Amino acid sequence: MNFDLTSEQQMIRKTMKEFADEVVAPGAIERDRTKAFPKEIFKQLADMGMMGLPFEEEYGGAGADTTSFAIVTEELSRACASTGITYSAHISLGGAPLHLFGTKEQKEKYLTPICTGESFGAFGLTEPNAGSDAGGTETQAKEDGQDFVINGSKVYITNASYAKHLALTAITDIKDGKKEISAIIVPTDAEGFTVLDRYEKMGLNASNTTELILENVRVPQENLLGKKGNGFRQFLVTLDGGRIGIAAMAVGIAQAAFERALSYSKERKQFGQTLSSFQVTQFKLADMAMKIELARNMVYKASWLKDEGKPFTKEAAMAKLYASEIAMEIADQAIQIHGGYGYMKEYEVERYMRDAKLLEIGEGTSEVQRMVIARQIGC
Amino acid sequence: MNIFVLVKRTFDTEEKIVVTGGAIQEDGAEFIINPYDEYAIEEAIQVRDAQGGEVTVVTLGGEDAEKQLRTALAMGADKAVLINTEDDLDELDQFSAAYILAEYLKDKEADLILGGNVAIDGGSGQVGPRVAELLGINYVTTITKLEIDGKTVKIVRDVEGDSEVLEAELPLLVTAQQGLNEPRYPSLPGIMKAKKKPLEELELDDLDIDEDDVKAKTTTVEIYLPAQKVAGRVLEGDLSDQVKELVSLLHSEAKVV
Numbered sequence A: 001m002n003f004d005l006t007s008e009q010q011m012i013r014k015t016m017k018e019f020a021d022e023v024v025a026p027g028a029i030e031r032d033r034t035k036a037f038p039k040e041i042f043k044q045l046a047d048m049g050m051m052g053l054p055f056e057e058e059y060g061g062a063g064a065d066t067t068s069f070a071i072v073t074e075e076l077s078r079a080c081a082s083t084g085i086t087y088s089a090h091i092s093l094g095g096a097p098l099h100l101f102g103t104k105e106q107k108e109k110y111l112t113p114i115c116t117g118e119s120f121g122a123f124g125l126t127e128p129n130a131g132s133d134a135g136g137t138e139t140q141a142k143e144d145g146q147d148f149v150i151n152g153s154k155v156y157i158t159n160a161s162y163a164k165h166l167a168l169t170a171i172t173d174i175k176d177g178k179k180e181i182s183a184i185i186v187p188t189d190a191e192g193f194t195v196l197d198r199y200e201k202m203g204l205n206a207s208n209t210t211e212l213i214l215e216n217v218r219v220p221q222e223n224l225l226g227k228k229g230n231g232f233r234q235f236l237v238t239l240d241g242g243r244i245g246i247a248a249m250a251v252g253i254a255q256a257a258f259e260r261a262l263s264y265s266k267e268r269k270q271f272g273q274t275l276s277s278f279q280v281t282q283f284k285l286a287d288m289a290m291k292i293e294l295a296r297n298m299v300y301k302a303s304w305l306k307d308e309g310k311p312f313t314k315e316a317a318m319a320k321l322y323a324s325e326i327a328m329e330i331a332d333q334a335i336q337i338h339g340g341y342g343y344m345k346e347y348e349v350e351r352y353m354r355d356a357k358l359l360e361i362g363e364g365t366s367e368v369q370r371m372v373i374a375r376q377i378g379c
Numbered sequence B: 001m002n003i004f005v006l007v008k009r010t011f012d013t014e015e016k017i018v019v020t021g022g023a024i025q026e027d028g029a030e031f032i033i034n035p036y037d038e039y040a041i042e043e044a045i046q047v048r049d050a051q052g053g054e055v056t057v058v059t060l061g062g063e064d065a066e067k068q069l070r071t072a073l074a075m076g077a078d079k080a081v082l083i084n085t086e087d088d089l090d091e092l093d094q095f096s097a098a099y100i101l102a103e104y105l106k107d108k109e110a111d112l113i114l115g116g117n118v119a120i121d122g123g124s125g126q127v128g129p130r131v132a133e134l135l136g137i138n139y140v141t142t143i144t145k146l147e148i149d150g151k152t153v154k155i156v157r158d159v160e161g162d163s164e165v166l167e168a169e170l171p172l173l174v175t176a177q178q179g180l181n182e183p184r185y186p187s188l189p190g191i192m193k194a195k196k197k198p199l200e201e202l203e204l205d206d207l208d209i210d211e212d213d214v215k216a217k218t219t220t221v222e223i224y225l226p227a228q229k230v231a232g233r234v235l236e237g238d239l240s241d242q243v244k245e246l247v248s249l250l251h252s253e254a255k256v257v
């Protein structure tokens, strides 16, 4: 056993901590208010070579491990969760399926621009009638000569306005009354492809969440990603990795909420004492610190298993479930410790709670995580 | 261009510092590259990228300083040298540091040597100029701009808020002031490659230095933290009474008049 980060991971943590504090944090409240996408920040992250973090160097990636990905996602999310989810989706939903299932030609064409930051990564799975039950996909891709002709719609797709192409799932055949779902790479500027950025969200306001409408979108059949009919299995694998990203985001938000609550409780005086001298506040802070430590350890364990090539489905689900639930709790308690000030945007903690809520929903709701874990433990 | 950067590992003065028994508690303290040295590293990388050549970062200290050297390598320096004095010397002062660095540098045919203007721990600002003196080369301190054209170097230096423009010739030693540049964050590929870049470790023996020749010439008498700031007091009442009270407090409490 060894709980130390490697020297590279330590250096990544230190670099990203500084970057998050100096570059990402200062505009977070303003971006939440104006819903401005953090484009400049991502330009800098691209210059730092972070956009292709875990992918092969031959496609412009840096060949770093999953723990490093978790560290970067945590640090960005600590400063601004909108920036965190944009990054996490870019890597683990956008880049990862290309990396896992793409041919060499597909990687050169589609993964390289993701690694350089020229395109954001996105992944289109969820539909109006297919959420937790992703098998309920209705989007259809019909073979027509050398092409697929795609019709349907997707909802809540992160990053698509800034993606040059994305992988999405569609029904490619029906065999014995059973849908055959495949993943297909579609350029977002294809004719008949509309990306709508018009949601009004509770939080993660500076992140890009879109609706996709596909009307007779024609792409060559060589755009099939992975094996025909394997779309369902492939996105389950993709989501296992994505859950590590969501869990890391949750740890980042929880850490931010804890730090603010701790420092505020040492300054704020009521009844002639600082809040931190009340045992009730101390116990809250102690619980926060404990839960963050446990959540982070679980994120690292799931990351480590993935990097070792061992099964990690259960651990990723546990990390995602636990971390997102404690992030909500901790954000809530951080507001409580701030009292009325915590209800005000200026004190940041209210944003943490609005942002954290998504983590209990996206990439599989908490209920779905419990279903995954239950299946893994043999229920 | 053969470029050397003198780098010091210091504790982070923005983090909490604890002094016990006349020494700074090392465990728990955060350690960083001296911030002024970061400007020096950045400038060295920029000069190398423009002019070609090689950047070597050099530090004096113990095994722990490897981290800071690796960070400099991740930023883009080509090579690192750790002169490890841990086993040979208990105390180093500006004299010993400059002597050792100069002994290391004397046969390296450096074109340009950069250092920070001061280290934020000791704060003497002496090591750079002393090294230049020992090497018999020119030096300019607290620079905010550096332009190299052939052998000629045009420099702007900060003089207590004003700027002085001067010209010097290579080989040259300069020390960096805030404003010289904006140090880059190490890039991820840089971080991944840092471990593979050469890091040479030397001891005093390797430099033919006798411990007695570099014995510190100064002794530290005491280390203490600045006194805790206490809350100010707002005087109240009649203006003339306030003035009277103020004068008496300056006398009895502040003891400044």
Ligand SMILES: Cc1cc2nc3c(=O)[nH]c(=O)nc-3n(C[C@H](O)[C@H](O)[C@H](O)COP(=O)(O)OP(=O)(O)OC[C@H]3O[C@@H](n4cnc5c(N)ncnc54)[C@H](O)[C@@H]3O)c2cc1C
Residues within 6 Å of the ligand: A089, A093, A123, A124, A125, A126, A130, A131, A132, A133, A155, A156, A157, A158, A159, A204, A209, A358, A361, A362, A363, A364, A365, A366, A367, A368
């Ligand atoms: C900001 C944001 C970004 C997103 N980004 C993406 C993206 O990039 N790509 C993408 O494809 N999707 C994305 N999503 C979609 C997200 O993954 C889905 O919203 C999520 O999977 C839940 O699906 P649903 O919204 O249809 O809810 P539903 O599936 O309708 O669930 C509603 C409720 O019912 C519960 N439930 C459902 N089935 C069961 C069951 N069998 N047992 C018990 N309870 C059940 C759920 O847990 C939930 O509480 C995003 C969503 C948001 C809000």
